[in-house]
Amino acid sequence: MQILEKAPAKINLSLDVLHKREDGFHEVEMVMTTIDLADRIELTYKPDGKIQVESESRFVPNDERNLAYRAAKLLKDRYRVAHGVKIFIEKNIPVAAGLAGGSSDAAAVLRGLNRLWGLNASMKELAELGAEIGSDVSFCVYGGTALATGRGEKIQHLPAPPPCWVVLAKPSVGVSTHSIYQALSLENAFHPDTAAMVEALRTDSFERICSEVGNTLEAVTVGLHAEVDQIKEQMRQGGADAVLMSGSGPTVFSLVAQDARAQRIYNSLKGFCAEVYMVRMLGYRETT
Ligand code: ATP
Structure with a gap:
């Protein structure tokens, strides 16, 4: 079986x-x-x-x-x-x-x-x-x-975000979550507004979701791997609606509503980064 x-x-x-x-x-x-x-x-x-x-x-x-x-x-x-x-x-x-x-x-x-x-x-x-x-x-x-x-x-x-493209790029370095937490200093660290993100999802507002993305660990990983910032900048220049590092990194993702714009960002990163993906959000939950 x-x-x-x-x-x-x-x-x-x-x-x-x-x-x-x-x-x-x-x-x-x-x-x-x-x-x-x-x-x-x-x-x-x-x-x-x-x-x-x-x-x-x-x-x-x-x-x-x-x-x-x-x-x-x-x-x-x-x-x-x-x-x-x-x-x-x-x-x-x-x-x-x-x-x-x-x-x-x-x-x-x-x-x-x-x-x-x-x-x-x-x-x-x-x-x-x-x-x-x-x-x-x-x-x-x-x-x-x-x-x-x-x-x-x-x-x-929480409710699923509105459907959109997610373009991801992973720099060739691997990052251990443990080492990023070890390097984190919580004094002067950036803190995203979690309540605002939850509210943005509850009200199904793509614009608010995009304006509330944030990650306390991002500055730590950027300090160790400058590529993360370079990818973020390239995604922003391509017209991404939101750009953020995921988890402890180093993968950076962008949320993009428009098909052509997502394709353009994907193509521009392809020559720059070995691992690039363009996928959809999955809103659903497992039920079995
Ligand atoms: P997170 O976002 O939860 O911190 P990650 O994406 O940073 O996770 P993983 O890809 O889950 O990291 O892998 C972390 C470590 O776990 C790697 O060093 C890898 O060798 C080890 N590992 C053990 N089993 C697996 C597996 N099935 N798939 C991937 N990595 C695994």
């Missing part, structure tokens, strides 16, 4: 870091939405009880360090499952890019194995389990659009 799951990337429409907690995590407020750039996860039943993971990407480990493997192991242990699975990951989301590719793979494995192994866990149970793997996994279990608080695991669903 085989099950296919789509694992979409997310972008941060806003990301605010409030303070560092005593447990070492940062308290955040993030508005996230899924986009139509996705890994494809193939789950094949294994009767021998073993978990096996494979991907063709040289940037992703094919062993127990893979977040998809960790998701399967956690589910197997917690629900005392005797069955096994072979996980194949078709990796389309850039790795260590601020797009939560690994978290989305883990979330897709939780959803898919819930079906393959017939566990009948609710989405809420899967999201709670996901939080044990990583802060972005809970959001990725549901997908859609949400405000994530706490260390990212507390999810409040």
Whole structure:
């Protein structure tokens, strides 16, 4: 028996870091939405009880360090499952890019194995389990659009943004989220207005969404990788409606309403950056 799951990337429409907690995590407020750039996860039943993971990407480990493997192991242990699975990951989301590719793979494995192994866990149970793997996994279990608080695991669903193009460009550097948080100094840091972004989504205002995008981590990553600022400038010059770095970066995205303008920005970045994508927003949420 085989099950296919789509694992979409997310972008941060806003990301605010409030303070560092005593447990070492940062308290955040993030508005996230899924986009139509996705890994494809193939789950094949294994009767021998073993978990096996494979991907063709040289940037992703094919062993127990893979977040998809960790998701399967956690589910197997917690629900005392005797069955096994072979996980194949078709990796389309850039790795260590601020797009939560690994978290989305883990979330897709939780959803898919819930079906393959017939566990009948609710989405809420899967999201709670996901939080044990990583802060972005809970959001990725549901997908859609949400405000994530706490260390990212507390999810409040929000309406999807109006449909538009998302043009993404990833500079050739990989960025570790941990190192960006370490370099962050919260004194004098920029803080986006999360409440205003939530209101913009609730009132379905594309213009307000565009004017409220903001990311506390952006200045830190720009300080380490000047390419991020160069890409932002090029997108602005191309007439993007909004431009922002996603997560801890280094991927930069622009929101663009007009087809021709999005295509122009995409074409101009193609010669400049190795990884460029032009995709649609995904407004919907997982319901199974
Ligand atoms: P976030 O936006 O949640 O911070 P990211 O996009 O910056 O995530 P990922 O692509 O999820 O980062 O990868 C981060 C690290 O996790 C990489 O160093 C990678 O080797 C490791 N990793 C483990 N499993 C996976 C996986 N299935 N896909 C991608 N990376 C994985």
